[in-house]
Amino acid sequence: TLLIIDFGSQVTQLIARRLRELNVYCEIHPYQNVTMDLVAKLAPKAVIFSGGPDSVTRDGSPRAPEGIFELGVPILGICYGQQVMMHQLGGKVESGHGTAEFGRAYVSPAGERIPFLNGWFLDGKEQVWMSHGDHVSQLAPGFEVYGTSPNAPYAITADLSRNFYAVQFHPEVHHTPNGRTLYENFIRIAGFSGDWTMGAYREQMIEAIRAQVGDKKVICGLSGGVDSSVAAVLIHEAIGDQLTCVFVDHGLLRKNEAEEVVAMFRDNYNIQLIHADESELFLGELEGVSDPETKRKIIGKLFIDVFQKHADTIEGAEFLAQGTLYPDVIESVSFSGGPSVTIKSHHNVGGLPEKMGLKLVEPLRELFKDEVRALGHELGLPQSFIGRHPFPGPGLAIRCPGEITREKLEILREADAIYIDQIRKHGLYDEIWQAFVAILPVRTVGVMGDGRTYDYACALRAVTSVDGMTADYYPFSHEFLGETATRIINEVKGINRCTYDITSKPPGTIEWE
Ligand code: XMP
Numbered sequence: 001t002l003l004i005i006d007f008g009s010q011v012t013q014l015i016a017r018r019l020r021e022l023n024v025y026c027e028i029h030p031y032q033n034v035t036m037d038l039v040a041k042l043a044p045k046a047v048i049f050s051g052g053p054d055s056v057t058r059d060g061s062p063r064a065p066e067g068i069f070e071l072g073v074p075i076l077g078i079c080y081g082q083q084v085m086m087h088q089l090g091g092k093v094e095s096g097h098g099t100a101e102f103g104r105a106y107v108s109p110a111g112e113r114i115p116f117l118n119g120w121f122l123d124g125k126e127q128v129w130m131s132h133g134d135h136v137s138q139l140a141p142g143f144e145v146y147g148t149s150p151n152a153p154y155a156i157t158a159d160l161s162r163n164f165y166a167v168q169f170h171p172e173v174h175h176t177p178n179g180r181t182l183y184e185n186f187i188r189i190a191g192f193s194g195d196w197t198m199g200a201y202r203e204q205m206i207e208a209i210r211a212q213v214g215d216k217k218v219i220c221g222l223s224g225g226v227d228s229s230v231a232a233v234l235i236h237e238a239i240g241d242q243l244t245c246v247f248v249d250h251g252l253l254r255k256n257e258a259e260e261v262v263a264m265f266r267d268n269y270n271i272q273l274i275h276a277d278e279s280e281l282f283l284g285e286l287e288g289v290s291d292p293e294t295k296r297k298i299i300g301k302l303f304i305d306v307f308q309k310h311a312d313t314i315e316g317a318e319f320l321a322q323g324t325l326y327p328d329v330i331e332s333v334s335f336s337g338g339p340s341v342t343i344k345s346h347h348n349v350g351g352l353p354e355k356m357g358l359k360l361v362e363p364l365r366e367l368f369k370d371e372v373r374a375l376g377h378e379l380g381l382p383q384s385f386i387g388r389h390p391f392p393g394p395g396l397a398i399r400c401p402g403e404i405t406r407e408k409l410e411i412l413r414e415a416d417a418i419y420i421d422q423i424r425k426h427g428l429y430d431e432i433w434q435a436f437v438a439i440l441p442v443r444t445v446g447v448m449g450d451g452r453t454y455d456y457a458c459a460l461r462a463v464t465s466v467d468g469m470t471a472d473y474y475p476f477s478h479e480f481l482g483e484t485a486t487r488i489i490n491e492v493k494g495i496n497r498c499t500y501d502i503t504s505k506p507p508g509t510i511e512w513e
Helices: 012-021 036-042 066-070 080-088 179-189 198-213 226-242 257-268 279-286 292-311 326-335 352-356 369-378 395-399 406-425 478-491
Strands: 002-006 026-030 046-049 075-078 092-094 101-109 126-132 135-138 144-149 152-159 164-167 217-222 243-249 272-277 317-321 359-361 434-448 451-464 495-500
Touching: 002 012, 012 026, 012 179, 036 066, 046 080, 046 179, 075 080, 080 092, 080 135, 080 164, 101 152, 126 144, 126 152, 135 152, 198 226, 198 359, 198 369, 217 226, 226 243, 226 257, 226 317, 226 369, 243 257, 243 292, 257 272, 272 292, 279 292, 292 352, 292 395, 395 406, 395 434, 406 434, 406 451, 406 478, 434 495, 451 478, 478 495
Parallel strands: 002 026, 002 046, 046 075, 075 164, 217 243, 217 317, 243 272, 317 359, 451 495
Antiparallel strands: 092 135, 101 126, 101 144, 144 152, 152 164, 434 451
């Protein structure tokens, strides 16, 4: 095990992620919980101190247990972690005017080349990401400097006799492009073999789920998306029929989607599944509604009602499973109570656990999207499922600006299916974050054969993105667009005009509502 002591940095999970990428097993524990008893139990082969928001110069600020420095294992301190190390080992840290540094910086080599810096400084300087208020003003005994930046003379330091390393910047973030190499060097120094895999994660999570749930029952809301699917399959592997999934079909799904999801879970996995076909209810309540936020609120509320109704039929359920990912955790932490504006009320089953008195099972809480996909692979989910584009909870309702009618939904489903078929045929599906058709609330005049038509216009949307937070439109060829428009207009009755949406996000959003 590699123990990460979390001093509260926003990016601690990124350290874990970098280590998982290097096939090293690690555990994150908040500093308050790290006693020498816990350390003895974990018997870590190496320890990393994360960054954190506090100042070591403040009385009562977080510390590492003293005994940790006597373990004889390599330690890497990052940012606040560096300062804690220096402070506790006899160096000095200062805060105040002129010591803060945020953003990009360049570190140059100093002193001899050490194994920790293998692969670094090959072209002279290295770009790093700094984010600190305090700085080290005097090194602890035994430490030497191996890298400096104009504002951080002690950017990289080490006590080679004890294998203690301390850096002022954050090697785990994207803006330290060569940061991964430092983790690689560190784990090599610590003697990790790098043989930990997603398979091991699966085994470990199965054990953890069994330990948490015992012989109680779990319900899981299934959307057919990657996250809830992977969570359901994993939990099913752990506890079998103690799990029941509820799939709420709001009548706003894509062509054949409900059948595919239900077949996949019942036939391939033998998972107990309630297929709640509530399209009448949802479409009824949405009749005549055209305001986007009102649509979202109605759908969100009904979703919870329906879920609860079905969940109530499962006797003895004490747990609710959710496919919450790490970015969701971070977002809800950093935005809760924050000054951010609601652009769209995203709906999920948040609020349900308290309302129903259920405890949460969230086996994907530590993972990022691509890691969830890797875990899905490991669990044998078909690639067609794992690679699926995200689909919003309110479904086609938000791809149908204006009033929603069954007729429009039917037209939209057909057009969308052709569009996705085209994208797959051209081998573009995996390059695109998300692609869909929106049916517009206008009819336009056209001519087909010798007749006049007066039908709906539609917009095609396709974007690239890494996280859905920002996005750019996908640069299809004119041939592709022309061919696709022709197919949609010829094959879908009710559409006679096709446009391509070339708005990025911001200022647009990915969905139309
Ligand atoms: P926007 O349209 O806000 O979308 O740029 C960003 C990403 O979020 C998806 N999305 C949702 N997902 N419930 C969801 O589960 C929602 O209410 C919702 N609204 C948007 C959208 O499809 C895109 O991937």
